[in-house]
Amino acid sequence: MTKNSAKKENHFLSRYLGKICVWVFVLILSLLALLPFWMMIVMGTYISEDLYTSAKIWFGDYLLQNLHTVMKQDFFLYYRNSIVVAVLNTAGGVLISGLAGYAFAKYEFKFKKPLFMFVIATLAIPPQLGLVGYVVEMRKLHLNNTLFPLIVSGMASSFGVFWMRSFISGGVPGEIIESGRVDGCGEFGIYFRLVLPLLRPAIITIGLLLFLWSWNSYMTPLVMISNQKLYTIPLSISLLNGEYRTDYAARILALAMGTIPVLVLFAAGSKYLIKGLTAGSVKG
Amino acid sequence: MILPFFLVYVAFSIYPIVYSLVISFLNWDGISTPSFAGLTNYIRAFTKDPFFYKSLTNSMILMAFSIPIQIALGLLMACVLKDFLKKTRNGFQLINFLPYVTTPVAIGLIFQQMFNWKSGIVNAGLGLIGLDSVYWLGETWPARVVVILTIIWKNYGYMMIMFLSGLSSISPKLYDAAKIDGANWVQSFFKITIPLLRPIFNFVIVTCVINGFRLFDEPQLLFQSDTQPIGGPNRSVLTMIMRFYEVSFRDFQFGYGTALAFSLFIIMGIITMILYAVLNAKGDD
Structure with a gap:
């Protein structure tokens, strides 16, 4: 009886630990998956000169000017x-x-x-x-x-x-x-x-x-x-290297604007996309 | 009813391929009068072009490191989502799948920024934990590591959905039986999940290799530069398709370029067939 309950406790503990490991794994990988998108959005809000000084992880205040540059192209x-x-x-x-x-x-x-x-x-x-x-x-x-x-x-x-x-x-x-x-x-x-x-x-x-x-x-x-x-x-x-060369931030903003709307479309249809992509695999 | 399909297919796929095959036996820059070259283009590829073997080796190196890791990550993610995170599964599945559908050009460009020597977030991260900055985009092996990480980032979500679809066809009864026999999750993973996913493994490995040979967009954008030859530092990430692109559309040696394309196709075919044979032989045990 005591042996049994000890085993149960042990089991419980390992499951608890396991659960933490699982969450850490999933969260870290998911954050890494999203990081480049975040960078894409954030970097478009800076003035280009600032992009070369240090890594940026939060928004700058140059979005509108960059938007203006992109629209001119x-x-x-x-x-x-x-x-x-x-x-x-x-x-x-x-x-x-x-x-x-x-x-x-x-x-x-x-x-x-x-x-x-x-x-x-x-x-x-x-x-x-x-x-x-x-x-x-x-x-x-x-x-x-x-x-x-x-x-x-x-x-x-x-x-x-x-x-x-x-x-x-x-x-x-x-x-x-x-x-x-x-x-x-x-x-x-x-x-x-x-x-x-x-x-x-x-x-x-x-x-x-x-x-x-x-x-x-x-x-x-x-x-x-x-x-x-x-x-x-x-x-x-x-x-468009040449055109945006002096304005790297604008280029990245254009990148974000060109990428993210379509990603939303694919995300919305991901159920169907996944069905198509996995077709054939089960049969080998 | 099949006519429209075959008309379009023949006109815009078969005809160009046959035409390319013809061109591969010519010396031609696309403008002047072509002259017959016989097999010299192929002989040049296999015996005289150091970049042919270099690009082959590069493609192999990139695959050797990226494929096992992306498969492992995808498999682990799939199993974990299925067994432990049933409620949040769809959300995480979507997040980890997004990289796969992102425009490769955008991926190349943004990773170039992230691995920038001075202002990239990767070196900033290394600095935080007290490590020295790495000149990622300027040296042979760091450059390869960047490409490998980029490919892994892009593809493991695809692996994940492949494995999830495979997992859904494994009967839950097997796991229940294993549980009754006292097997824990890790044991079931190795004794049930992996053996039963064999067909998916085979499919995924072959797909990875085929796509690995086709790699172009990401390394091209990562190391895009007006002043340097394509292929990154010391041409360490010059893939076979990049070499094909360089010869055909930068140097405009159409004859040699198409010969490279067909050589690549032949090599790919042979490797895929060997792979098939090996994978299937293993399955017979």
Whole structure:
């Protein structure tokens, strides 16, 4: 009896200690995760000269002047470019991968198997592999120095097709398609009127992922775009060295303004994003 | 219905890749008339270009240190959140996931500030505990440490969500049974959690290696400078994609650049396959 209660106490103590360790671990890691964001916000509120004297951990009083500097640049133009590229890329990607996923899930056609194998195989190709060819292609089409190459880059997403197919296979009953046919709907009519509404979660997931990839994309715009009027946010952040050189704080403020709103969007949709990102891992 | 997808795919993905493959057998700066080079670009990559091997080694070093740590942190975080912090789990999950979705360019730039020799918060922190400042961005190994820390910071949250999704598929009955047999949390962790997460480990390791070879944005921004060659001090963080970028789009040697890209792709393919074989062989035990 006494032995038992001593064991219990010991157990209790170790659990208590364990709990503290757990909290310390989680809190420290979470603080480290947030620290760079904090720095980003704080550093934008100083006058540049002060940034070089010592580390800053609390707000300065130069926010409005920095804001003024940022506004004088083409900041909103870059923002608009980024939004145009990411939105069109996402919309196009969702449309074509949805259609292809639907076809792979619900139709029988020639070469269906090899075509799908092909889609899966291309998942492993690094996007930089064809970059030089892509630049030359766009140059020949006189589409370099437009936003077009950025919009279509990555639009035909193999992952999108893969994801849509598996969702449609499991989530869209064949009877709905049949009933559409009985009612005399065309095949595209069936897809857009009957199937599409059922795909909402899958569309949100793929949409967010495509948006994420497109918004964060750096290398393609870097090698494709030389006209400053067409800069996207990542490009402007990295290449506006000259413009902001004397004003580092303004550059960091622009960085914060270019990063944080989108982070809020991703945070809001993180449930769907995470679903997409973890897809495929369980099956290996 | 699959037509739009394949049209776009062929036009903007397959065609550029095939085109690149063709270019890799040429001498071409992108403007003048190209001349046929045969395999010389590939021979140059593997036998005459010290930076090719340097970038390969750099990529390997960065991966060797960052991958185990980010996996360990992600795994620990996932297990701890699942078992001890059920109520606050979602909040912490979101916080630790945020770095993964942040624009890499922004990460590079802000870490550059944080590791600044004079005014960076890292050296300020070291000063507080009585250590000397480190010239993080100016020397070979400190520079690598900065890149490694940046990658870990960015990726461990992704590892966390992968492991959380894997954990959710392990039956709680197993843990209950272990508890009845008197196993504590640490024992269950090693005897149940780790073995049953094997598929996730395999997936995550392969993904890490593939992404490790693709590393570009963060080191490029961390060590961005107009006056120095890309790749940081002594080119210690010149990754393979950075070398590809330098040759193709700074020196405009399109032929050699594409040959580098395909060489990288081949090396990546071989390593990934070996990795697959090793990981699966282990799984058969």
